[in-house]
Every structure is written in structure tokens, then in C-alpha cells.
Amino acid sequence: MRYGFNHLSDDEFVSLCKELNKNKGLLLIGAIRELPPKLAAFSEWRKGLTYMSAYA
Numbered sequence: 633m634r635y636g637f638n639h640l641s642d643d644e645f646v647s648l649c650k651e652l653n654k655n656k657g658l659l660l661i662g663a664i665r666e667l668p669p670k671l672a673a674f675s676e677w678r679k680g681l682t683y684m685s686a687y688a
Contacts, residue, residue: 635673648674
């Protein structure tokens with residue numbers, strides 16, 4: 633399943649970032665085994681975004 637993150641509003645982006653950080657914390661302490669698929673995809677998309685912004 634593909635997720636589209638290019639058209640997120642600022643509030644939606646911040647909300648997903650907070651949810652991702654919370655889930656990364658749960659992953660670190662072993663409360664969950666893996667990130668939910670949507671958050672894993674968002675994490676990868678955000679990595680690409682920060683990489684590309686270095687060249688903008």
C-alpha cells in the first residue's frame with residue numbers, strides 16, 4: 633500500500649511527526665515490535681525530504 637504525504641497540511645505533518653516519535657520511543661523500550669506501516673512509510677518519506685532540502 634502506498635501513502636501520499638506530499639499534500640499534508642502543517643497540522644497533519646506535525647501530528648504524524650509526534651505519532652512517529654512516540655512510536656519510536658515505544659519501539660526502543662520494546663513495547664512494540666515494529667512501526668505501523670503508515671509511520672514507517674512516513675519516516676522514509678521524511679528522510680528523503682530532509683535529504684532533498686539540503687540541495688534546495
